[in-house]
Amino acid sequence: MSKPMITRRAAIGTLAAAGLATPMLARTASAALETTNLEVIGVRDPQLGAQLAIASEFNLFREQGITVNLRWTQSAADTLTIMGGGSAHIGVGGSFTQVVFGGQRLPIRTISALADIAETQGFVLSPGVRLSHPRELEGKRIAFTQGNSQVVLLAKLASMFGFDATKVQLVNMNQSEGIVAASRGDVQGLMGWQPNLYRLVAMGGTLYCTGATLYVNGQAEPRPADDLLLFNHSTLMASQEWIDTRPNALAALLKALVAANTILAQDRPRAMTALQRVLRVDGPALEVMVNANKYALGISPALIASHRFQSEWAMSIGRVPAPPPAENCFTTRIAELVDPGLATWHPAA
Template identity: 45%
Template sequence: MISRRLLLAAPALIIPPTLAHAAPEEKEFEFLGVRDPQLGMQLAVAEHFGLFREEGVNLTFRWQPSGGDVLTVMGSGFPIGVGSQLGQIALAAQNMPVKILTGLADISDTQGIVLGPHCRISNIKELEGKRVAFTQGNNSPLMFAKLAERFGFDHTKLQMIPMAPSEGVIAASKGDVDILLSWQPFLHRLTTMGGTLFATGGAHYFTGRKVVLPEAEKLLYSHSVILANESWIQGKPNTLQALLRALIKADARFKVDRAGCMPGLQRVLRIGPEPLRVMTEANRYGVLIDRPLVNSYRFTNDWAVGIKRIPTPQTPESGITPVVLEKVAPDNVTWRAGA
């Protein structure tokens, strides 16, 4: 007969699920992070709540100013970090064995177009001739080409003026330019100065209301992702699985308790509460390999080839690997090569 004492002790004998997994090959390692909720929400939540430690790994973040800096460091051989689909495409085009392990967020709605407070249009054709502040080196100008294709105006008549984002906000607020083409929180900053949100990658507002665009008709496609060197994918699969389990926990925690996670995000990412709110609301988070991630990959590849940023096209079949995520959460993988 089972004694009451044994019954009381039994819960302590149950092995927690996280301890049932194979031990990570690398328990402590450096990870290239960016203090940006578009790239690092799950990383920050996992760090703040000790979710990496729960999975048996300890990350030391080597913070970078931007995803472009992550690309540079990984190009020198660093094994793992956060970035964008462009990072993997650019590295693969240089024969660097770097793959996308998973998407973290659809960040297309964090980029957009804001009319300055001195700019008013009643018809989309009135965009022609307007002065646009934009930052060189990214594909956001394609938003105007997509709008022109769909709504019929000549986007080549826009006057595109290169500026840093903060400079563009000031110029648009003063009327030195008419339009800001940028990303959050700079879009929000201009709207607080009297600017009008015109469009984002996944929606437009110029009819007087928000019109969410179907996936196939978005103006821009972009994702944040986890990048890993092939040597880690082959040689440290348990480490990478532990990493992704922690990020999936963080993603779920944020979705059920956003308010409770915000102080942790502020602490780790060092971003004030209002811009943090704006940026997190613009992202569609998910530790996923899905069709939208593939759309971002193909969209970015076509742009990079078109402007000769890369010498040869890259494919999602070669650039995105589901082998780690499908071991951890197979339901989070809804696209595979050949699908």
């Protein structure tokens, strides 16, 4: 009889060391795992893959009694294809990824946020371009990547500063092409995401705004949390089949990511070493990206705000016929198995 007690104490001790010991965690630590082998679609990007990379590097999955096969991909578009095609049950993406799944009525739901990534999305003016007022964007050529919501930043700026967004010429390019075009002066700015914004700034470009901060007056002006220029989160998603039949295995996965998030918050140098090794992002760019993200797990009102923002944008471009209700796209079940405090939003009764 002593061996199960020792195992249980060791498991709880591991969680307590990470600052996570709660009555709920103590109860779920001994819950039977429906499976111990999980495959997760990850993205080699600190916006989407940070906690996965840290958990893998420090064997945090093993501490929860599971073996995780991480299939690293290059973008959330890969998650759309793989999970949407039914080839995987667990993966990471952005708010837009969940909107597309919900709009197509696929049985895939978000079980936790990973990070608020609004600060990593933005707009940089090309080297040498100086504006005395945002209305001077009229007549300019701006590079962007079609199918990404950073284009909403232009509409927001136009509304705030009273200029005609239709007089700004948007030039569709991939991000690397946009950086080259901006550096040559072929376009006067780039809308995109990190580390592309950082790379253009390093060439002499000027950060003009991010999803959460204005820089139009030459200094940082953070936006109110309920009135960002752009809302977006990275997310962890699972198929409804696994949510229904393997909730304890998913909870074990989420507990490992919670422990990874604690390392990210409390021991940043150790976390950065792991991220650079696993994600293969160069140090300076990685630091900019990690510092811009607000890493936090769970199901929160901020996560739902991102879903609604991205849903409206997806409908405006014809990607979904109607905004998918949050109640159909999110579940608090797995987060509550880990810690009820992780679920600060609940579906309407």
